[in-house]
Amino acid sequence: MRAMQIFNSGFFWFIEGILCVVMILGLRAFMRERGIPMPAWKWVVFGVWVLFAGFTIAFVGTSLGEGEPTAATRGGLLFGLIAVIGGAGAWRALVSGRDPGERAQVTDS
Amino acid sequence: MNERKSPIREQRIVRYIVAVAILAAALTYGRTRAAPDLEPLIESIFPAAASTQQDQNVYHVYDTDDHLIGWAGLGQSGGYGGPMSVLVGIDATGTVVGVRIVEQRETPVFWSRARVPDYLRAITGSRYDEVGYDYQDIAAVTGATLSTDAVIESVRTSIADVAGVAFDVHMPLPRKPFEFGLLEIVILALFAVGIASRRLRGPKRSRVRWGAQITGLVVLGFWKESPITLTKITAILSGYLPDVRTSIAIYLLLAGFLLTTILYGRNLYCLYACPFGAAQRIVGVIGGRRLKLPPWSVRAMETARNVVVFGALFAAFLTLQPALAGYEPFAVLFSLRGTNLQWLLLFIVLVASLAIRTPWCAFFCPMRTIEVVIQDTKRWLRRKRREAAT
Numbered sequence: 067m068r069a070m071q072i073f074n075s076g077f078f079w080f081i082e083g084i085l086c087v088v089m090i091l092g093l094r095a096f097m098r099e100r101g102i103p104m105p106a107w108k109w110v111v112f113g114v115w116v117l118f119a120g121f122t123i124a125f126v127g128t129s130l131g132e133g134e135p136t137a138a139t140r141g142g143l144l145f146g147l148i149a150v151i152g153g154a155g156a157w158r159a160l161v162s163g164r165d166p167g168e169r170a171q172v173t174d175s
Numbered sequence: 176m177n178e179r180k181s182p183i184r185e186q187r188i189v190r191y192i193v194a195v196a197i198l199a200a201a202l203t204y205g206r207t208r209a210a211p212d213l214e215p216l217i218e219s220i221f222p223a224a225a226s227t228q229q230d231q232n233v234y235h236v237y238d239t240d241d242h243l244i245g246w247a248g249l250g251q252s253g254g255y256g257g258p259m260s261v262l263v264g265i266d267a268t269g270t271v272v273g274v275r276i277v278e279q280r281e282t283p284v285f286w287s288r289a290r291v292p293d294y295l296r297a298i299t300g301s302r303y304d305e306v307g308y309d310y311q312d313i314a315a316v317t318g319a320t321l322s323t324d325a326v327i328e329s330v331r332t333s334i335a336d337v338a339g340v341a342f343d344v345h346m347p348l349p350r351k352p353f354e355f356g357l358l359e360i361v362i363l364a365l366f367a368v369g370i371a372s373r374r375l376r377g378p379k380r381s382r383v384r385w386g387a388q389i390t391g392l393v394v395l396g397f398w399k400e401s402p403i404t405l406t407k408i409t410a411i412l413s414g415y416l417p418d419v420r421t422s423i424a425i426y427l428l429l430a431g432f433l434l435t436t437i438l439y440g441r442n443l444y445c446l447y448a449c450p451f452g453a454a455q456r457i458v459g460v461i462g463g464r465r466l467k468l469p470p471w472s473v474r475a476m477e478t479a480r481n482v483v484v485f486g487a488l489f490a491a492f493l494t495l496q497p498a499l500a501g502y503e504p505f506a507v508l509f510s511l512r513g514t515n516l517q518w519l520l521l522f523i524v525l526v527a528s529l530a531i532r533t534p535w536c537a538f539f540c541p542m543r544t545i546e547v548v549i550q551d552t553k554r555w556l557r558r559k560r561r562e563a564a565t
Contacts, residue, residue, distance in 0.1 A: 139515055143522045154529045155461040 073131030082120055089116055093160070103163050115156045119149045188555050191548055194485055202413060202492040211277050213262060217247050220264030220273030232333070233340040236264075243267060246341045249277065250333030254325035256280035256406055256498035257415035261329035265337050269303050274330065280415075281322045282406065282498040284512050289322040303334050304344070324421075351420045358401065358424050361394045362448065366431040369443030384446065388453035396450025400509045403428050403444065405484070405541045406501035409491045432542065436549045445542060451505055452536055455528040462529025476538040484541040503541075 072078055093112060097104050122145035129138035217236060218224050225239040227247070234247040245266040252259055257280035264273040274295040279286065298306045308327055328348075335346040365387050372383040395401055401424050408429070410417070417425055428444060436442040445452055483502070491500035504521035507513035513521075520539075527534040536543055 136515075140511075140518055143518045144511070147522050147525055150526050151458055151461055151529065154463075158461075158463060 070130045070133070073127035078127055078131075079124075082124060085123075086116055086120060097160070102161060104160075108160050111156050111159055115149070115152055118145070118152060122146055122149045185555075187551060191552065198485075198488055198492055201489050205493050205495040206414070208495070211260075213247070213249070213277065216262050216275045216277060217264070220247060220262070220275065221245055221266075230340055232336045245272065246337045248333030248335075248337035250329040250331065250336065252325045252328035252332065253415060253418060254279060254281050255285065255321040255410075256282055256496065256501075257410050257413060259322075259325040259329055261326065261333055263330055263333035263337065265303050265334070265341065269342060271299055271301050271303060271306060271334075273299060276326075279322075279325075280410075280496050280498055281325075282501055282506075284506070284514060285322050288512070289326065291322075291326055294323075294326065298330065303338055303342070304346070306330070306334060351418065353420045353423075355423055358394060358399045359427060361390060362424060362427045362431070365391055365448040366427075366435065366443055369435065369447035370439075372447075373439070385456075387447040388449075388456060391448040392450040392453035392457075394450075395448060396454070396505075396509045399424070400506065401425070401428075402450050402503075402505050403432060403542060404501055404503055404505060405487060406491075406497050408541075408545075409488060409497035409500040413492065413495060413497055415497065432546075433549075436546050437553065440550060440553070442542070442546050445536060445540075445546070449536075449542075451503075451508065452533060454508060455525070455533045455535055458525050458528040459532060464528065464530055464532050466530035468531065473537070480538050480540070481544050483539075484544045487541070500541075503539075 090112075094104070122142065125145055126138045126142040129135075129141060213234070214227070217227055217234060221236045221244055223238045223244055224236045226237045226241075228235040228237070232249045232251075234249070235243060236245045236247055238244050245264055247262050247264045250261050250263065259279045259281070260277040262275045262277050263271060264275075266272045276291065276295075281289070301307070308331060331348060335348055338344040338346045368383060368387045372380050372387075375383060403425070407417075407425050411429070419426065428448070431448070432442050432444040435444065487500040487502055491497050502517070502520070504513055504517040504524065507517050507521045508525075524535045524539065531537075
């Protein structure tokens, strides 16, 4: 169980932070490349989802670190489920507003 | 689904008959098993017990010198998964000296939450006429109300029986009120809406169905947690009929399911009332559910579902434990209770609902298997009648 202590350390939160930054930069690059507009509301939707996904990972990690595997499993499945379903909904909202010609081009390639 | 479109063959009907015969044999075997032996339980309550004499549900307990040392009352009632019986030991001074659960068939998750040992410990040491029955307060918090109600009723019945036989005191049992409330009204309304909307077409019908399903999700799901489950069906088929005064809802749901399947060919419970179906549809709208599965995989999963339902029923009948058949993850969604496997199943089903149309209904739900069996049998009988007429 000592290995699980990594989830209670600053290193774990450092990795969480890197993940958040990579996701934000990745989304920005992805949307630019495909010419999909990113108004403020989309950033808010994405931000909420990133926070929730981060919370899910943190919940599972800290539960494991505290020696609570049942809480980690059930919390991970519950919050993971909300994160996946919310992520699917958020993704549909994020890619909305794509130019139809652009969409065809992307599909062809 | 292709189950409905494929021509009905004799072979399939023979398969159904064989399956029903095997299940009937398992149930017969389960019911012929010996009743639990009470002697060791009585000895655990009265260590000095040497012999007993039965007087209906009350056992007179004697020591080695044939002196009466107390009474053990056997009380029975019906829980969520079937009958429950409790043995209450009362000594010659009228003090409860021990309580034992003789048999119970509750779902393990709910049973563990019912905190039965805490309650049994709490009443041990009380006088028989001072035993507290405020255990339901705990039950309301833990959510295992049916199990705790059954424990209370069993204890109350045992004590009343012993009081009558041993102390000549009549302890009247409280009369259960006939419970017909909002839940029952909503169930009737949902079936009525389902029947009425058969005349509607297009978006109007879709809107009505959405309204009914969301009502079902809120009332039958999150509020009352009373969808039809395989455990309830198995309990009824095993002969453990729930008390009609307190369980009208399950009778209404089952009657609605069976009647609409037989009369209309499609059960309106799944279409208009099932709370889990509604949850899947909502997730499907979020995800877009565009994935079309190849027909062979659909057939394989439907077969797997039928095998799982048969296996669950077989195990439940053989052991007379209806709770064994309950593999549905409904309680996980509506009250966050269930085994790790049910949590995982819920996760898989709802994530799959993003891409596939109502995967639980198609590939996992026991009600779908029952519906298909009824539909196939109905079509086969109709064909036979036609053939006989020509």
